[in-house]
Amino acid sequence: MSSTGRSLRWAAACGAVLMAALACGGSSNTGGTVTFKGTKNIGLSIALTGQSALYGHAISQSMKLAADEINAKGGINGYKVNADILDDATQVANAVNNIKSLILQDNVVAMLGNVTSAQCQATSPIAKQNKVIFIAATCNSYQLTTEPDLVNPYYVSVVPNTFMEGTAAGELAAKTGAKKIFIVSPKYLFGISETNAFVAELKKVAPSATIINDPSTWYVPFPTNPRWDSTINAIQAAKPDLVYSNIFAADQINFITQALQVDPNFFQKYPMTTLASVDELQSLGSKYPLGMHLYQRAPFFALNNPAMNGFVTKYHDRYGEYPSDWAVMDYDAMTMYAKAANAAGSFDADKVRSQIVGHSFDSLRGYKFTIRDGDQQANVGETVGTTGDSGGKYPFPILVNSTNLKGDDLLMPTAILQQLQAGQCEKTPGTPNTTDFSVCPAWKTS
Amino acid sequence: MDPGKFLLFATGGLADAAYLFIVAAGLSLVFGALRVINMAHGSLYMIAAMVSVVVANRLGAGIGFLPALLCAVLVAAAIGAVIETTVLKRVYGHEHLVQLLATYAIALIIGGAARLIFGSNYRTTSTPIQGSLTILGYSYSLYALVMIVAAILIGLGMYGLLFRTRLGRNIRAAVSDPELLNASGVNVTLLYTAVFTVGAGLAGLGGAIVAPSQAVDPTIGDSVLVLAFAISVIGGLGSIIGSAVGALMVGEVISFGLINPTTNSFALAFVFIIMTLVLTVRPWGLFGRPEA
Numbered sequence: 159m160s161s162t163g164r165s166l167r168w169a170a171a172c173g174a175v176l177m178a179a180l181a182c183g184g185s186s187n188t189g190g191t192v193t194f195k196g197t198k199n200i201g202l203s204i205a206l207t208g209q210s211a212l213y214g215h216a217i218s219q220s221m222k223l224a225a226d227e228i229n230a231k232g233g234i235n236g237y238k239v240n241a242d243i244l245d246d247a248t249q250v251a252n253a254v255n256n257i258k259s260l261i262l263q264d265n266v267v268a269m270l271g272n273v274t275s276a277q278c279q280a281t282s283p284i285a286k287q288n289k290v291i292f293i294a295a296t297c298n299s300y301q302l303t304t305e306p307d308l309v310n311p312y313y314v315s316v317v318p319n320t321f322m323e324g325t326a327a328g329e330l331a332a333k334t335g336a337k338k339i340f341i342v343s344p345k346y347l348f349g350i351s352e353t354n355a356f357v358a359e360l361k362k363v364a365p366s367a368t369i370i371n372d373p374s375t376w377y378v379p380f381p382t383n384p385r386w387d388s389t390i391n392a393i394q395a396a397k398p399d400l401v402y403s404n405i406f407a408a409d410q411i412n413f414i415t416q417a418l419q420v421d422p423n424f425f426q427k428y429p430m431t432t433l434a435s436v437d438e439l440q441s442l443g444s445k446y447p448l449g450m451h452l453y454q455r456a457p458f459f460a461l462n463n464p465a466m467n468g469f470v471t472k473y474h475d476r477y478g479e480y481p482s483d484w485a486v487m488d489y490d491a492m493t494m495y496a497k498a499a500n501a502a503g504s505f506d507a508d509k510v511r512s513q514i515v516g517h518s519f520d521s522l523r524g525y526k527f528t529i530r531d532g533d534q535q536a537n538v539g540e541t542v543g544t545t546g547d548s549g550g551k552y553p554f555p556i557l558v559n560s561t562n563l564k565g566d567d568l569l570m571p572t573a574i575l576q577q578l579q580a581g582q583c584e585k586t587p588g589t590p591n592t593t594d595f596s597v598c599p600a601w602k603t604s
Numbered sequence: 605m606d607p608g609k610f611l612l613f614a615t616g617g618l619a620d621a622a623y624l625f626i627v628a629a630g631l632s633l634v635f636g637a638l639r640v641i642n643m644a645h646g647s648l649y650m651i652a653a654m655v656s657v658v659v660a661n662r663l664g665a666g667i668g669f670l671p672a673l674l675c676a677v678l679v680a681a682a683i684g685a686v687i688e689t690t691v692l693k694r695v696y697g698h699e700h701l702v703q704l705l706a707t708y709a710i711a712l713i714i715g716g717a718a719r720l721i722f723g724s725n726y727r728t729t730s731t732p733i734q735g736s737l738t739i740l741g742y743s744y745s746l747y748a749l750v751m752i753v754a755a756i757l758i759g760l761g762m763y764g765l766l767f768r769t770r771l772g773r774n775i776r777a778a779v780s781d782p783e784l785l786n787a788s789g790v791n792v793t794l795l796y797t798a799v800f801t802v803g804a805g806l807a808g809l810g811g812a813i814v815a816p817s818q819a820v821d822p823t824i825g826d827s828v829l830v831l832a833f834a835i836s837v838i839g840g841l842g843s844i845i846g847s848a849v850g851a852l853m854v855g856e857v858i859s860f861g862l863i864n865p866t867t868n869s870f871a872l873a874f875v876f877i878i879m880t881l882v883l884t885v886r887p888w889g890l891f892g893r894p895e896a
Contacts (some may be wrong), residue, residue: 192649206721206724207724207822207823208823209727211724211725211821211823212725212726212819214724215724215725247823278861345869372865373865373867374865374866374868375862375863375864375865377868378862379871379872383620383827383831383858383872384624384814384818384827384828385619385620385817385818387615387616387617387619387620387748387857387859388613388616388617388858388859388860388861388862388863389862390616391612391613391616391742391859391861391863392863394612394742394743395612395613395863408726408818408819408821411726411818411819412817412818412819415728415816415817415818415819416745416817416873419731419736419745419746419747419748419817420736420743420744420745421736421743421745422734422735422736422747431699441725441726441728441819442728445728445730465622472880507822584838
């Protein structure tokens with residue numbers, strides 16, 4: 159065998175070994191070679207199936223995109239980041255099992271929050287017990303940061319909480335001038351929490367407005383029966399000026415679809431103020447009614463800025479879809495964690511927390527948000543507006559005449575926060591869903 | 605409550621009952637004839653709903669509905685025939701637990717396959733019948749009324765099949781005494797395949813009919829299976845009339861229960877309270893027959 163042939167074989171073997179080494183943990187980026195010290199998992203137990211599958215789908219896609227971008231910039235503290243995602247089928251029990259598995263077996267360094275507040279209510283204490291940073295970007299009941307049994311120093315929220323959303327919804331409903339309002343809400347922590355805040359704000363800003371259905375009928379079982387005949391008929395019987403709802407995902411799609419079958423002008427006769435996300439708009443497409451008064455957490459089309467536009471392009475190129483509000487917020491959650499952990503130079507939860515609380519972070523939403531001390535809540539805003547035609551730009555309606563309400567104007571006042579944390583605003587002390595702001599000393603004086 | 609409101613809520617209950625009856629009738633028929641608790645029944649419902657949405661949207665929502673419905677029923681029935689001939693045949697005569705686990709495994713396989721084929725996202729399609737009726741000042745969905753009529757026709761069709769045809773006689777004989785039927789020269793193997801295929805087709809019909817009025821994803825069969833079981837137990841496993849009465853009770857309990865401030869919190873629980881009462885007082889259901 160010639161020496162040239164031997165050299166070629168050695169070169170090929172070296173190349174193969176190098177390729178294998180790169181595939182097994184080493185990595186390089188286009189700007190130069192980056193060798194990771196290893197891999198760290200960031201966990202997510204999410205609804206890839208079940209009632210909230212629509213949201214989980216977008217969240218998991220966004221998390222993978224964020225992880226890839228973080229890795230392309232060198233990872234966190236020299237480690238490659240892996241998005242460790244498990245499906246919980248929108249079930250609380252599954253979420254609990256998943257978080258235990260993620261923390262105890264996969265040794266995640268941080269968790270992103272689940273979709274529903276009921277799930278976060280069950281999983282946040284496990285994260286607290288194991289000292290794992292828990293970043294909520296979807297579940298958002300204010301009880302998760304105010305209820306004494308649930309307060310978790312490692313819990314951080316980058317999503318407007320139910321107090322902020324209920325306040326935004328109350329202001330939006332008041333602007334319609336409606337006097338007779340019908341409430342439809344899912345019967346679990348989130349629905350009760352947001353409805354409490356909505357009713358409290360409405361009483362402040364539109365004292366002459368009345369809720370015309372009995373409080374015991376405000377809530378529908380969650381997850382609900384897919385047929386909404388009973389609620390649709392109750393609305394027809396009550397003839398409200400406005401329907402307020404915070405039903406979401408499959409429930410909202412089914413409700414709207416069936417209401418339009420009952421009467422194509424249903425939402426003209428009974429205008430609706432409701433929570434929504436890009437996901438519901440995208441799912442129903444042109445069938446999503448125009449003229450709906452929506453409040454949204456992070457609709458990309460109303461938050462026009464270079465960072466958001468770049469993200470939308472990347473997301474659409476990769477997945478062929480438009481990013482939902484959840485995708486935007488979970489991306490923010492991942493980049494916030496990366497920045498804080500890099501600043502801490504550690505994955506230790508206490509050290510990372512100290513780089514989160516009181517610090518400001520860039521957001522796709524076009525502004526910096528700050529995590530305040532006390533409830534670790536970001537001062538993120540809420541977007542409100544009315545659905546209208548996108549003029550062919552998107553295959554679904556968008557918000558026209560939208561307003562981005564500032565987070566600082568929606569945040570729960572510190573005095574009320576402290577009173578909630580001390581159990582001073584509950585009809586039944588120790589019960590997380592019996593908040594009555596009218597009994598809060600600070601609310602009375604505000 | 606004024607007559608207009610009463611009619612409104614009663615019709616809402618009927619619309620719920622309509623699709624539940626179609627699904628529960630298939631479940632009940634299969635249990636009655638084969639003594640198999642089919643946990644995959646909801647999966648067949650889901651597959652048919654998925655197929656109907658995909659086909660309807662491909663052909664053009666509205667006009668594509670009837671071909672989509674036919675296609676969905678055929679797919680569900682074909683999957684049913686495959687399940688019966690490849691799996692169930694091997695577990696007839698075994699304990700109910702074995703059958704339950706076998707059909708549960710099939711349900712998981714179908715669910716996984718649906719996610720691979722269709723993805724986890726919700727899919728929607730338009731209703732083939734647009735428009736509404738106004739009666740006593742309240743609007744009614746024409747499609748919901750068509751669903752109710754379809755359920756009545758399907759019920760009558762099944763009654764005709766069971767009580768006016770030789771196949772029906774044999775099915776009823778299989779429910780009453782399968783061993784005697786076998787001895788009388790009827791091809792029981794083929795009969796069982798036919799019954800399971802019809803049951804699967806009914807699950808498919810339910811899925812295809814309900815698809816234009818709700819978001820369809822690979823998990824929609826789960827909740828309907830629970831209610832279909834409750835209806836079958838209340839009405840009596842094996843009884844079509846029982847399924848109709850059970851579905852009517854469940855639909856109306858939910859419709860009137862949810863609007864009443866006193867019963868709102870317990871509306872869905874009432875369904876299972878009724879089921880428990882029936883199981884306690886008359887374990888074979890309101891229209892069923894006790895097992896020999």
